[in-house]
Amino acid sequence: MELLQMNLAELFRTETPVLELVLRASILYLGILFLLRIVPRRTGGELATIDLLFVVLIAEAATHSFGGYSSITEGFIVILTLMVLNYIINLLSYYSPFIEKLISYPPLLVVRDGKLLRRNMRREFLTEEELMEFLRREGIEDVKDVKAAHVEADGHISFITKKGSS
Template identity: 45%
Template sequence: MDIWLHINWQEMFIPSISIAELIIRASIVYLALFSVLRLLPSRQLGTLGIADLLVVLLFAEAAQNAMASNYTSITEGAILVGTVIFWSYFLNWLGYKVPSFQRFLNPPPLLLVKNGRIIDRHMKRELITEQELMSQLRQQGVESLKDVKRAFMEADGSISVIRQESQTNSMPKQDEQKVSGNF
């Protein structure tokens, strides 16, 4: 009965490994995963497919072991979480203060369609098929490529479209629509 009521306060709150080691491990793993995810094509960011979910779960498992080895205390968990939050905030702050670094954090929009013509090299770079692009355009009410003045892949994986001016429609219409696509 005593085992149910016994609380090991020392094990619960006193770290079993060095705090400096925890911070260094968490920093290295966070920055490595951030760099890997940043290099993936933008289409991976818009939604989470089955393959994407599997990658996230495997990253989480691998990162947990690399960051903390065998931590057991609440304090160690809090230090790891605090380190990850620090790096996330710091990178966003750095991107705000240093515009050239912001381009690394959030790349500029990538032109996919110009004056009704697909830019193949940009589509290949982002691994987008013409069918996927047309699906996104149809979801925005665009029937044909000739109706598209410009279409961009945004940093978050969505596609924004600027339509051609229509001479038959005298009512002003919204120039740009943004859709969270399947990319």
Template identity: 40%
Template sequence: MADLAALFSLDYPPWQMVLRGTVIYWFLLVIFRFLLRRDVGTMGVADLLFVVLVADAASNAMQGEYKTIGDGLVLLATLIGWNFLLDWLSYRFELVSRLLEPPAEVVIRHGKPVHRVLRREMITLDELAGKLREQGVERIADVRLARLESDGQLSVFRYARRDDDATPSPPHRSSRPGDTR
């Protein structure tokens, strides 16, 4: 029974674990929000490797040399607390939301790529064209407006189709055998 109590005891003062978690949380938040690029809704192998390595390095910095579940719970509660608080604050206050989430960026306007934004976000024309194809758009010229959203997704607004451009729809067929309506 003493071993179980030792497992849940605290080796470090809770304030130290809260401080470690807070410093690492805010450091990573600033790095991910302001220094790293938004991708176009995908995560490549290099991105995944980066996240794993950051998690490992941050884990070591936050943990120190703690060995008990109690220390780990204090640290996890700190990270969860900051995450919840920032979500709540960004929901309640527009200023906090603007600071934490990058604004949507226009990457195509009137059928032409906005090269300044593409360069800043490090998105190639091939990547952009691939994302457009995933949404059924064959040509950049068919796009009235495309925005890179804060989550990396691409919102695409096409020009309205004219009636003479529209493909005729096939005649209606009934799902009942023998019905020829």
């Protein structure tokens, strides 16, 4: 019968000070945002860096609220902190080009007038074979038909073809 007894107050009681939880979540959020900003943009896949960070941290906080933290309340405090930080960073990046530059990659040119820009490709660890695969997916047969190709902030490659080409 003891298995069915539970103390709801214990489930929601916090052992860690709220300010400490907020500070830990904030430092973790900003630290991982910085680290993700210095890795190649194709590492994040289809999500923008800030979105990837948000999803990873929310999942981590939710996992801890099931057992790593001493209460559900602590997990919710961390999740709420992450949500507020994500909202503030998105808001600031919308109104401030400087903040936007800090958290988002600018497009990186990898093909100009049908010529591969190997130095830029190296920065993204983009091989010629991978680039050709992306070209084929877009229905472009030859790199010479490409006026410009950019690796976008979310890791996708966008192509602008020359006039009169496919």
